[in-house]
Amino acid sequence: MENHQYFWLFLIINSCSGSGTGFNDDPAIDPRLYNLDWMKSVPDETLISALSIPGTHESLSLHGGPLAKCQVWTLDKQLNxxxxxxxxxxxxxxxxxxxIDKNRNKIWTKSSxxxxxxxRGNIVLLQSDTFYRGIENQxxxxxxxxxLINVEAKIRNIKSQLCDHHVVLTDSAASRLSxxxxxxxxxxxxxxNFVVxxxxxSSNQGCLGVLSMNFPSADLIKNIIQLKPCNCVKGGKIGDGGRKIQVTTEPKPKPTSSTSEQAQPKTEPNITPEAAESTLSGLESTPKFEEKAKPVPEPQAITSGDNT
Incomplete structure (x- = not known):
């Protein structure tokens, strides 16, 4: 059985697409498009759930057939x-x-x-169907x-969840049949187009939660991170830890084998111990968030939040 881990990685950060398409499948990046420290200006008291956060679906699926490849940028480029x-x-x-056991002071595994x-400077884990440490999501x-159907009306309905310590995830790529x-x-x-x-x-700007995407463009990522945090003035007490929620999910439909595309097996990225250790190898040298005078370095490892 597959085991799926969902990570929030916060860092305090041209293509075949045209302007406004939101799509990119060119691995080349202009360094001028980097957004290394976009969380730097987010106030300390802001709940993580109140941010609009760009994300990638199957973030390491860089190879394979047309049903397997979901991204074109490596993890470090996505971070940048x-x-x-x-x-x-x-x-x-x-x-x-x-x-997790080796880096307990760098990884948030609580449900709150x-x-x-x-x-700041840490990893925040989200739970999945087979991995039960970290924050639950809805x-x-x-x-x-x-x-996209009636999104502003739906935002009004989920705002209380975002402001009452619930993480809302939009997986725009969750289709096994396409x-x-x-x-x-x-x-x-x-x-x-909607984010712009x-x-x-919108009177509820920034109340979008996590947006998980395939092949996002640099412009789409930038448009998401430019949104202000959701205004939670009437929400729960800031930073009190929140409540644990129960999340129910509908069973995912199994794909049929009627098309030639579906005959192609989809392989999971091979995450080796060496690769995982390398990903977290820089955590020990990450400056703590109190050290506000230090400049933001190029991301060398998975970290969460601006350290400045």
Whole structure:
């Protein structure tokens, strides 16, 4: 059985796409598009759940056939561009447990929602169906039948959840029956157009939660991180830890084998102990968030939050 780990990675950070498409499948990046320290200005008391966070679906799926490849940028490039939610799949439960035990002061494994001050420089874990350490999340219904439907009305409904210590996740790529790249070309443009309009006119700006995407463009990532945090003035007490919620999910439909595409087996990225150790190797040297005078370094490891 596969084991899926979901990580929030916060760092205090041209393509085949055209302007406004939200889609990119070119691995090259102009360093001028980097967003290394976008969380630097987020107030310490802001709950993580109140941020609009760009993320990637199956973040390490860089290879394989048309049904397997979901991303074009390596993990470090995603970090540089501002991605802070990572969806890592692999048979690594035992390995992750060992890494957590070795880096307890750098990894948030509680079910409560932290504020920025509590997790700057750290990893925040989200639970999945097979990994039970970290924050629980609740999926949004922004997308219906591959279309954004009545999103502003839905935001009004989920705002109390975001402000009452619940993490809301929108997985725009969660379809096993479509090619990730083809799906991204359609959904990312819708999402990019919506985020731009949302920033201009929404009375609930920034109340989007985590947006997990395939093949996002640098522009789409930037548009998401430019949103202000959700205004939670009437929400629960800031930083009090929050309440644990129970999340129910509908069973995912199994794909049929009627098309030639589906005959291609989808392979999970091979996450080796060496790769995982390398990913976390820089945690010990990460400056703590109190050291505000130090400049923000290039990301050398998975960290969460600006350390400045």
């Amino acid at each position: 561009l501002g991605v802070r939610y990572f969806d890592l799949h692999g048979k690594v439960t035992k390995l992750m447990t060992e890494l 929602i932290p504020n920025m001050q509590q997790v 999926e949004s219904t922004f997308f219906e039948n591959k279309k 090619r990730p790249k083809t799906l991204a070309q359609t959904l990312n443009k819708q999402l990019d 309009q949302h920033e201009k006119s």
